[in-house]
Amino acid sequence: MARRKDHTREELTALATKCGQQLVIAEGPSALTARNVAKMMGYTAGTLYNIFENIDGLAAAINIQSMDSFAKGIEEILRHNAKPKKRLRLISKAYLTFQEEEPYLWALLFATPINSDSDAYRQAVHRIFDQVAEALQPLSGSAKAARQDAKILWSTLHGICLLKEHGKLDVSTTDTPEELVKRFLDQFLQK
Amino acid sequence: MARRKDHTREELTALATKCGQQLVIAEGPSALTARNVAKMMGYTAGTLYNIFENIDGLAAAINIQSMDSFAKGIEEILRHNAKPKKRLRLISKAYLTFQEEEPYLWALLFATPINSDSDAYRQAVHRIFDQVAEALQPLSGSAKAARQDAKILWSTLHGICLLKEHGKLDVSTTDTPEELVKRFLDQFLQK
DNA sequence: AATAATATTGAACAATGTTCAAATATATTC
DNA sequence: GAATATATTTGAACATTGTTCAATATTATT
Structure with missing residues (x-):
């Protein structure tokens, strides 16, 4: 299931940040959940933990x-x-x-x-x-x-x-x- | 299991508030969970919802x-x-x-x-x-x-x-x- | 004593963060 | 080009939240 060339690590970070930001803008900070962001990215929650140490890292x-x-x-x-x-x-x-x-x-x-x-x-x-x-x-x-x-x-x-x-x-x-x-x-x- | 005369509604409110306060003072706002407070009171979480609409009500x-x-x-x-x-x-x-x-x-x-x-x-x-x-x-x-x-x-x-x-x-x-x-x-x- | 009213429980549900073995896709080596 | 190694992604699992509510246990009333 790996799609190593879909996005580099940097692209993933940028994508997650963009999606997270959109979620926050649209629904508020409480919508910034790992699963929400992952779904919007087209990935699963686990992937986020490859990029950020935890969900606060994404918020940061x-x-x-x-x-x-x-x-x-x-x-x-x-x-x-x-x-x-x-x-x-x-x-x-x-x-x-x-x-x-x-x-x-x-x-x-x-x-x-x-x-x-x-x-x-x-x-x-x-x-x-x-x-x-x-x-x-x-x-x-x-x-x-x-x-x-x-x-x-x-x-x-x-x-x-x-x-x-x-x-x-x-x-x-x-x-x-x-x-x-x-x-x-x-x-x-x-x- | 009811102990109707243990505490009146007012006493329960005061007890919950006191226990909640102690928890917050000792461990911070994140320790203010329904189960934590209830255990400290000698009740269960459900009882708290007889007193407060939700956990934010207790915080309030x-x-x-x-x-x-x-x-x-x-x-x-x-x-x-x-x-x-x-x-x-x-x-x-x-x-x-x-x-x-x-x-x-x-x-x-x-x-x-x-x-x-x-x-x-x-x-x-x-x-x-x-x-x-x-x-x-x-x-x-x-x-x-x-x-x-x-x-x-x-x-x-x-x-x-x-x-x-x-x-x-x-x-x-x-x-x-x-x-x-x-x-x-x-x-x-x-x- | 029987019945009604009420307080409390405890199990359940959904949603959260987080972990990690397994599965899968790419890179490398021979 | 096949075999192996490496890296990435998944998906299921776990613990912990808030919250609900039928069942139960206790007290009040008749």
């Missing part, structure tokens, strides 16, 4: 892709905008937009027990953090302060999105995530 | 208890401190302390798919939010602004704790949660 691969895609967006922002405050407002908006447009991919980012020993994962995280810190540098002063502010900014963005997702925001009325982020940034950026 | 009960306990702490702070900034620094510190001392209970708060139709849950959340908003009122101006700032503050505290938990904080070096919160508050409270 999807997350890395999400982060890389997001990092590219930030790069664009940094390329086309020179003013620090403008940059940070756009980056923040990009975060909200990502959660708005792909809520399930966003949820997967924080539903997955991260594999701290995965270098690829760490790199993807750092790529984003470094960009945000770079954007903050002119406002924060030292590099260390910029890194701290990046963590604060990221924490706040994430927390606000969480509140939204959990329906604790009374979004219907006035406190939209956008408004909260604006209020936060107005304070945070006046350095 | 534990979370409500966590929030109530936390709310009491905030009340103490508000009772003994009049100055707005001092209040907020202590409340923030209390949040960090809770996550430090009961990391698993804290994790359960955000690992549980919240039952939005649970009044008790909503109340517990609001009790905390209202207190924080009250503490912010003198600094934020309007009641609406205070509620927004409460959400921002809460989001940031939560996000920082998440970063810490996920090991993305390089805590070992310099960026402790305490330091990040201090930096955030120094900005946030200067109104």
Whole structure:
């Protein structure tokens, strides 16, 4: 039953990641089961365990892709905008937009027990953090302060999105995530 | 096999909540299984489904208890401190302390798919939010602004704790949660 | 004492992650 | 080109979840 030439190991990884991502986008993180993904790939569950150590490994691969895609967006922002405050407002908006447009991919980012020993994962995280810190540098002063502010900014963005997702925001009325982020940034950026 | 007088319905609820809490504290949210809790109670899994609609209902009960306990702490702070900034620094510190001392209970708060139709849950959340908003009122101006700032503050505290938990904080070096919160508050409270 | 009401059990079901011997397809060797 | 070695895929199995529900055991009522 082996079909060794159907897909190389790399192709299998890519295929599994693509299928997994589609499943998550369509049905949410809970649809990311070994059997679901395998069926969509045209393989069986066992094959997945040839590629990933476990199902969290597949989730990590999807997350890395999400982060890389997001990092590219930030790069664009940094390329086309020179003013620090403008940059940070756009980056923040990009975060909200990502959660708005792909809520399930966003949820997967924080539903997955991260594999701290995965270098690829760490790199993807750092790529984003470094960009945000770079954007903050002119406002924060030292590099260390910029890194701290990046963590604060990221924490706040994430927390606000969480509140939204959990329906604790009374979004219907006035406190939209956008408004909260604006209020936060107005304070945070006046350095 | 029925032991109708062993425990009333209320006692059963309390017992299940207590056992569940102990399990979570000792072994983490993943130990909160129906069979685990039931065994600790001296019952079987089926009994739990007489009390709670599902296992998330039990998690919700534990979370409500966590929030109530936390709310009491905030009340103490508000009772003994009049100055707005001092209040907020202590409340923030209390949040960090809770996550430090009961990391698993804290994790359960955000690992549980919240039952939005649970009044008790909503109340517990609001009790905390209202207190924080009250503490912010003198600094934020309007009641609406205070509620927004409460959400921002809460989001940031939560996000920082998440970063810490996920090991993305390089805590070992310099960026402790305490330091990040201090930096955030120094900005946030200067109104 | 007989009957009704109720609480509890325990077995069952489906779905999950995960493992691994067996089966099968390709590569290599002679 | 046949035989052997290597690698890949399967599919069945296992343990563990949540969850349901008829059967059973206990208490309440008549």
